Amino acid sequence: MTDARPPVTDRETWAAALADLRRREKAATRELDAIAAQRRRLPMVELDDYTLTGAEGPIRLAEVFDGHSQLIVYNHMWNDGATFQCPGCTGFTTQFSRLDYLADYDARFVIITPGPIEEALAYKRRVGNRMDWYSSAGTTFSADVDAAQGEGFAVNVFLRDGDTVYRTWHSAGRGTEQLGFVFGLLDVLPYGRQEEWQDSPAGWPQSPTFTRWRGAEEIAAAYGEPDA
Template sequence: MTAALPPVADRETWAAALADLRRREKAATRELDAVAAQRRRLPMVEMDDYVLTGPDGPIRLVDVFDGRSQLIVYNHMWTDGARFQCPGCTGFTTQFSRLDYLADYDARFVIITHG
């Protein structure tokens, strides 16, 4: 079985197709930028005083920020009673070994899970 390949064309035809594709890509990028800007302008909502359980016991969500203005949260999937937890989450989060640079962005990174 052979893989389906696009047609062979001369360089001029290829360049015209590439230019058209780039116009579409730029339009898509502009639209995604507009969507992201609209997301940033969404109104805020005041949250209830949410309490998590940390390694030292209960901790209020506001205290998880540890004085920083931004909190980056990764929700690690968890299955009660499983010997091994989500391999995708585990593989993803084990690569975070140097997060001290986040202080320059007034941010803190935390991993949360139901486990």
């Protein structure tokens, strides 16, 4: 806990300060709308006919869409043989537990990792992940979408036309934040994310980046299947 607090003022002064902030928030919303409009106008690039591996065995990338025309892929970081994988990837994907509504928009969200499928499925159970997992092991898929083993995580979006798959969008690092809800919730709190890189008033609680994030072991204990 901290004794630091925002200054206390009267209702009128608070409302005026909020209105000033609201103008910036509205401007940011309009800018995000414009960015999304530009994203919808991006060209796309045709991909090879990759064969990945799923829970039921080999599966073509076009089949991963499960009949939908759009696919969002979280490319999960992976270390072969590790009991617990990247805590950032593990925590980020834990946010997504109810994705059926994407089908109403002709879309699907899955995880693809370069790790062996047996390890990937075991890890899914261990940490209580809800999405379907696929492995790109033995293919160049992960490297071709900027998520090679040892290089980090990414989000990629694809469009399917029959059996042909196109890559339409990619992001990594903080560019993936917009897909989750946790950071958005933290950012409206008085103390924010409480990470030392953030611009906060003097005395606000701040910690080194990542230190408040839950580790993969904690996530497994909270959400995973027993003995997975």
